[in-house]
Amino acid sequence: MSIQNLDERYSKLVAHWNPKSPIAEAYRTIRTNIQFAGVDREIKTILVTSTGPSEGKSTTSANLAIVMAQSDKKTVYIDADMRKPTGHHTFHVPNRKGLTSYLAGQAALDEVLQSTEIPNLLVIPAGPIPPNPAELLGSKRMTSFLEQLKQQFDYIVIDTPPTVAVADSTILATQVDGCILVVNAGKTNRDLALKAKQQLENVNAPLLGVVLNNKEIKGNNYYYYYYGEKQNNPNEKKGLFSRK
Numbered sequence: 150m151s152i153q154n155l156d157e158r159y160s161k162l163v164a165h166w167n168p169k170s171p172i173a174e175a176y177r178t179i180r181t182n183i184q185f186a187g188v189d190r191e192i193k194t195i196l197v198t199s200t201g202p203s204e205g206k207s208t209t210s211a212n213l214a215i216v217m218a219q220s221d222k223k224t225v226y227i228d229a230d231m232r233k234p235t236g237h238h239t240f241h242v243p244n245r246k247g248l249t250s251y252l253a254g255q256a257a258l259d260e261v262l263q264s265t266e267i268p269n270l271l272v273i274p275a276g277p278i279p280p281n282p283a284e285l286l287g288s289k290r291m292t293s294f295l296e297q298l299k300q301q302f303d304y305i306v307i308d309t310p311p312t313v314a315v316a317d318s319t320i321l322a323t324q325v326d327g328c329i330l331v332v333n334a335g336k337t338n339r340d341l342a343l344k345a346k347q348q349l350e351n352v353n354a355p356l357l358g359v360v361l362n363n364k365e366i367k368g369n370n371y372y373y374y375y376y377g378e379k380q381n382n383p384n385e386k387k388g389l390f391s392r393k
C-alpha cells in the first residue's frame with residue numbers, strides 16, 4: 150500500500166476534494182485491503198500510527214476514514230493524538246469537548262460526536278490536552294467507549310501519536326482489530342520503523358500492514374495519462390472544509 154507525494158494540487162483531504170485522483174484511488178486500495186483482511190475476523194477498529202512526528206498519520210487516517218464513509222459505511226474518526234491533536238482543524242469541528250472529556254467523565258458520547266459535511270462520517274476530536282494521555286487511553290472507560298462505538302459504527306479509524314516517543318499508541322494497539330503503520334518515504338528511519346513494528350508485535354497488536362506515504366513519483370506525471378484526467382482545480386485545495 151503506498152501513497153504518493155501529495156503536491157500542491159491536492160488538499161490534505163484529497164479523498165473528499167479530489168475523489169477521482171490517483172491518490173484517492175490509493176486510499177481506496179487501502180480500504181479494499183483492509184476489507185479483505187477482515188474475511189475471517191471482523192475489522193472495525195483501525196489504529197493508524199508511525200514512528201515519529203509528521204510522517205502522515207493524521208493525513209492517512211483522515212483520508213482512510215473518508216473513503217470508508219464514501220463506501221456507505223457509517224464511520225467515525227477519533228483523534229487519539231492527545232499530545233498534538235489536529236483532527237478538529239482537519240475536519241473543522243470544535244475541540245471544546247472531545248475524547249479526553251469523555252474519558253475524564255466530563256462529557257457524554259453524543260456530546261463528543263461531531264458531524265462533518267461528509268455523509269456517513271462523524272468525528273471525535275481529541276478535546277482539551279490532559280496531563281495523563283497514556284493513562285486515559287489505557288483505561289477501562291476507553292475499552293467500553295470503543296465497544297459502544299462498535300455498536301453504532303461500521304468503522305472506527307483512530308489517529309494516534311508516534312510509537313517511539315510515547316506509549317499511547319502501543320497501549321491502544323491492544324484494543325483494536327487492526328493497526329496500520331505509516332512509513333514516510335522521505336523521512337522514516339528504517340531501524341525506527343522496524344523497532345515500531347517490533348513494539349507492536351511485542352504486545353500482540355494486530356498489524357494489518359504498512360502504508361508507504363509520500364512516495365515521490367518520478368517522471369512526467371504518467372498517472373494523469375493513465376487516469377485520463379488532470380486534477381488541477383486551484384479552488385479545490387482552499388480551506389479544507391471551509392463552506393463555500
Ligand SMILES: Nc1ncnc2c1ncn2[C@@H]1O[C@H](COP(=O)(O)OP(=O)(O)O)[C@@H](O)[C@H]1O
Pocket residue numbers: 152153154155156161199201202203204205206207208209235362363364
Ligand atoms: N503524501 C503526502 N504528500 C505531501 N504532504 C503530505 C503527505 N502526507 C502528509 N503530508 C503533510 O505532512 C504534514 C504532516 O502530516 P500529518 O498527517 O499531520 O503527520 P502526523 O500526523 O504523522 O504528524 C502535513 O502538513 C501534511 O499535509
Ligand SMILES: [Mg+2]
Pocket residue numbers: 206207208230233235308
Ligand atoms: Mg497527527
